[in-house]
Amino acid sequence: MRRPRLASDLDLGPGIAALALFGVLAAVFLTAGFDAPAGFEAGASVMEGIGYALFDLADQSPLVTEGFLFAFLAIAVVLDAALDGALLLARREGGDES
Secondary structure (H helix, E strand, O other), rough: OOOOOOOOOOOHHHHHHHHHHHHHHHHHHOOOOOOOOOOOOOOHHHHHHHHHOOOHHHHHOOOOOOOOOOHHHHHHHHHHHHHHHHHHOOOOOOOOOO
């Protein structure tokens, strides 16, 4: 039975790069400052605010939101492509539609 041996021909570059990246991300995370969380106003409809934000009508909403129209459209395109792919894979190879 042979004992496992440590490899001596390792490249230390990727490991050092990973440690450096970890150090940078840890420093950014530990020194980041965030504002205090703000709640919604009393009587404001959160669902209405989400709808206005999705369709990039944030200026018409009483809530302070950001517009997400591009993200909404990008998700719609990706889901449409996934549905088209599923239909293409589900089609029978013989060509008969019975």
